[in-house]
Amino acid sequence: MSGFKVTRVDKGDVTVLYLSGFLDAHTVPDFEKALQEAINEKRYKIIVNFKDLDYISSAGLGVFMGFIEEVRANDGDIKLSNLSPRVFKVFDLLGFPALFEIFDDEEQAMEKFLKPE
Amino acid sequence: MQKNKTKIYRIQISAATENLSIIRGFIQQIAQKAGFDAEQIDQIKLAVDEACTNAIKHAYRFDASKMIDLEIRLSDDQLEIVVTDYGPGFDPSKLDQPDINKNAKKAKPGGLGIHLMKTLMDAVDFDITPGQKTQVHLVKYRTANKHH
Numbered sequence: 001m002s003g004f005k006v007t008r009v010d011k012g013d014v015t016v017l018y019l020s021g022f023l024d025a026h027t028v029p030d031f032e033k034a035l036q037e038a039i040n041e042k043r044y045k046i047i048v049n050f051k052d053l054d055y056i057s058s059a060g061l062g063v064f065m066g067f068i069e070e071v072r073a074n075d076g077d078i079k080l081s082n083l084s085p086r087v088f089k090v091f092d093l094l095g096f097p098a099l100f101e102i103f104d105d106e107e108q109a110m111e112k113f114l115k116p117e
Numbered sequence: 118m119q120k121n122k123t124k125i126y127r128i129q130i131s132a133a134t135e136n137l138s139i140i141r142g143f144i145q146q147i148a149q150k151a152g153f154d155a156e157q158i159d160q161i162k163l164a165v166d167e168a169c170t171n172a173i174k175h176a177y178r179f180d181a182s183k184m185i186d187l188e189i190r191l192s193d194d195q196l197e198i199v200v201t202d203y204g205p206g207f208d209p210s211k212l213d214q215p216d217i218n219k220n221a222k223k224a225k226p227g228g229l230g231i232h233l234m235k236t237l238m239d240a241v242d243f244d245i246t247p248g249q250k251t252q253v254h255l256v257k258y259r260t261a262n263k264h265h
Contacts, residue, residue: 022138024134024137024138024166024170025134025137025170025173025174026133026134026135026137026138055141055163057137057163057166057167057170057230057233058167058170058229058230058233059170059230061229062229086156086159089159090163090233093233093236093237094229094232094233
C-alpha cells in the first residue's frame with residue numbers, strides 16, 4: 001500500500017515495467033528514471049503493467065505524454081496493461097484510451113508487439 | 118447531527134510532494150467518516166491531490182519551505198475543501214480544455230490537473246488574489262443530484 005516501486009523485466013525486444021503502490025508527483029521521478037533508462041538503451045518497445053498500482057494522479061499520466069513521441073519516432077510504443085478499474089478511470093477521464101493502446105493483460109500487449117497487424 | 122451545523126477541519130502542511138500521501142489519507146478519513154462511498158472518496162482524494170500538486174509545482178516551484186493550508190468544511194449537504202497557497206497566482210481561464218492530442222510537452226502546466234478537478238467534483242472555483250494567494254474551492258455534494 002505504501003510507497004511506489006517500479007520493476008523492470010526485459011522479455012526479448014520488449015521491456016516490461018511493473019508498477020506497484022501509488023504514482024503521484026512524489027513518486028513520478030522513479031518511474032521517469034526507469035523509462036529514461038530503457039530509452040537510453042534504445043529499447044523502445046515498452047509495456048507498463050499496472051497490476052499492483054493502487055493510485056495514479058495526472059502527474060503520473062504526464063510521464064506517458066512526455067515520452068511517447070520519442071518512443072514512437074523510433075518505431076516503438078508504450079502499451080499499457082492490467083489497469084484496475086479505478087486507475088483506468090483516471091486515464092479515461094483524460095482521454096488516454098484514444099492515444100494509447102490499453103490491454104486487459106500483459107500477454108495481449110506482448111502479442112501486439114510481436115505480431116503487429 | 119444538528120441541522121446546518123458545519124464541521125471544520127484544518128491542516129497546514131509544507132509544500133513537499135512527499136506530503137501528498139499524507140494529505141490523501143487525511144481527506145480519505147474525513148470523507149469516509151462523512152459517509153461518502155468508495156468512488157466518491159477516490160474522486161475527492163484525487164481532486165485534492167491535483168490542487169496541492171499544482172500549488173507545489175506551479176505556485177511554489179517545489180520550494181518545500183512554503184506552506185499549503187487545507188480547510189475542510191463538512192455540512193449536511195456537501196463537503197467543501199479549500200486549498201490555499203501563497204504563490205503568485207495564475208489565470209485559470211487560460212488553462213481550460215487541455216488538448217492532449219497536441220504536443221504534450223507544450224500543454225499548459227497544471228491544465229490536466231484542473232481539468233480532472235472539474236470532472237471529479239460537483240463544483241470547482243478559483244479565488245485568486247494576484248501576488249498574494251490562490252484558493253481552490255472543491256465541492257462534492259452528498260448526493261449525485263442536489264435537486265432531488
